Amino acid sequence: MNLRAIGCNVASAAVELREKLAFDAAKLAHALAELPARYGAEAVVLGTCNRVELYIARTDADAPVHSPLIAEFLAEVHSVPADDIRPHLYEHADTEAVRHVFRVAAGLDSVVIGEAQIAGQVKEAYDAAQKAGACGPLLNALFPAAARVSKRVRTETGIGRGHVSVSSAAVDFIREVFHTFTDKTVLVIGAGEMGRLTLTHIQELSPARVLVTNRSREKAELLATECGGQCVPWDQLDDALVQADIVLSTTGAPEPIVPRRRFDDKVRHRRGGRPLVVFDMAVPRDFDPRLHDGDRVSVFNVDDLTRVVDQAAAERRKHLPAAEAIVLGEVAKFVQDWNRRKDGPVIGQLTAEVDRVREAVLEPLLAKLNGKLTDAERAYIEGAFRLFQNRLLHGPIAALQEDSRTGHGGTLREALMKLFGLKG
Numbered sequence: 001m002n003l004r005a006i007g008c009n010v011a012s013a014a015v016e017l018r019e020k021l022a023f024d025a026a027k028l029a030h031a032l033a034e035l036p037a038r039y040g041a042e043a044v045v046l047g048t049c050n051r052v053e054l055y056i057a058r059t060d061a062d063a064p065v066h067s068p069l070i071a072e073f074l075a076e077v078h079s080v081p082a083d084d085i086r087p088h089l090y091e092h093a094d095t096e097a098v099r100h101v102f103r104v105a106a107g108l109d110s111v112v113i114g115e116a117q118i119a120g121q122v123k124e125a126y127d128a129a130q131k132a133g134a135c136g137p138l139l140n141a142l143f144p145a146a147a148r149v150s151k152r153v154r155t156e157t158g159i160g161r162g163h164v165s166v167s168s169a170a171v172d173f174i175r176e177v178f179h180t181f182t183d184k185t186v187l188v189i190g191a192g193e194m195g196r197l198t199l200t201h202i203q204e205l206s207p208a209r210v211l212v213t214n215r216s217r218e219k220a221e222l223l224a225t226e227c228g229g230q231c232v233p234w235d236q237l238d239d240a241l242v243q244a245d246i247v248l249s250t251t252g253a254p255e256p257i258v259p260r261r262r263f264d265d266k267v268r269h270r271r272g273g274r275p276l277v278v279f280d281m282a283v284p285r286d287f288d289p290r291l292h293d294g295d296r297v298s299v300f301n302v303d304d305l306t307r308v309v310d311q312a313a314a315e316r317r318k319h320l321p322a323a324e325a326i327v328l329g330e331v332a333k334f335v336q337d338w339n340r341r342k343d344g345p346v347i348g349q350l351t352a353e354v355d356r357v358r359e360a361v362l363e364p365l366l367a368k369l370n371g372k373l374t375d376a377e378r379a380y381i382e383g384a385f386r387l388f389q390n391r392l393l394h395g396p397i398a399a400l401q402e403d404s405r406t407g408h409g410g411t412l413r414e415a416l417m418k419l420f421g422l423k424g
Contacts, residue, residue, distance in 0.1 A: 007053030013088035019284035032132035042136040114159035190250035191219035
């Protein structure tokens, strides 16, 4: 197996770097075309509000793609100095890379433990890579397996119980700022899945008004209707910011939709000094963080979730041992199945090659003894040669299968192929 999972997440890199490394549609398309072409590799690019990760698979005979190369690639794509990226990247290899993607898909490597959204994001990343033709045998086996592991973990443990998610944690965070919401106007910017989930939790607070805006008016109207809110046209965003007491922003815009100058020129003075709390759940961020003054305007982002999440997810942590056990079992099964798949052609070729040699030795011998042997004697000699062949192959095949079971079969497999002149 020649697999690497390389990236950064909320634990290794601050949001200031993660937002610079976020892939919009154009950059994602470029990456999924360039990675296979440049490195002769299979590739999946996963981007969420908490992580940016690249999964790279190559044939066993090729050199692995290590994190310094990926740092250079990310630097090139995002115009960020590689020296700023390199210290924040982690790299998981082979079996550990399998374990990592299984844990990510199951929500065990999230800010919010057991977060259900991440499984969908992993699937979307894989679907995008498939459509781009960037996947091959290993990743086409790995990501469907990750989806099955995620389902097992959520079905067989309590890791997903309750309504803890990034959006619900954001609402809990803001709940600590205000004691009542019946006189508050809440503005939700973005009508995607995150916006929809956020609105579900906001309705539990019974705010006076809910405003919904999105670049697509049709999506905003649909979401506003579902939650009993009011749709605000995108070009009236500044007016909505004047009215709002609380803003939850969830767009996928590649740059801030509310820069500091725009807010200062068109919003701040019209608010009359009323406090505004903004929870910016987007990565890249929707609001210029310099708007935060700790007095009249407070701007929080996904990295501020840690404290609230720790409190809300305490119950879920009790189920971590069971979830981790499922992951470890599935990792062992995947590695064993993959190596068996890799071993099958080698064992087949090895058997066929020894068959060929046996026949090449046996046929002239039987021809020379033609007429001197009974049918029983001829069968005995043929059986003896087959027995010799089986005993000869038993040791190499058993050793290969044992090494593959433990995830170390690649070197022995290559040695056997070289010794017996087998084709890859």
